[in-house]
Amino acid sequence: MLEIIVSLVLIILVLTGMAHLFVAGKRLILHGHSRLAGGELGKVFLDPLQMQVRQDTWDAATNDLSTGTRYCDGVGGHTQQQNCPTQAERTLGNIEYKATYVISDLSPNMRKVVTTLSWSEPTP
Secondary structure (H helix, E strand, O other), rough: OHHOOOOOHHHHHHHHHHHHHHHHHHHHHHHHHHHHHHHHHHHHHHHHHHOOOHHHHOOOOOOOOOOEEEEEEOOOOOOOOOOOOOOOOOOOOOOOOOOEEEEEEOOOEEEEEEEEEEOOOOOO
């Protein structure tokens, strides 16, 4: 009888460890998919800025490339970037991706744009 109880405890420990391994693997796969989708959506967030690289609007106050920090997230109080993708365009697989743009001057004729994407992943 004691041998059966010990073997059941060992089987339960092994199965519990395997279940945790499968859950961790699933979480890792979902995170990889989210990162891949974020990389692909980065182009969607940067495309509108490429259209603003024009000499006739370079120093205009309404230029998308004027210095500062702007957002594509729909959060009240944030300075929203012009020509942001719509919420539907930046949502994939029930995950909404948000972008933060930090635009700084490197020289009078050159600006640096750093775009940071963020999202909340669902737990499996």
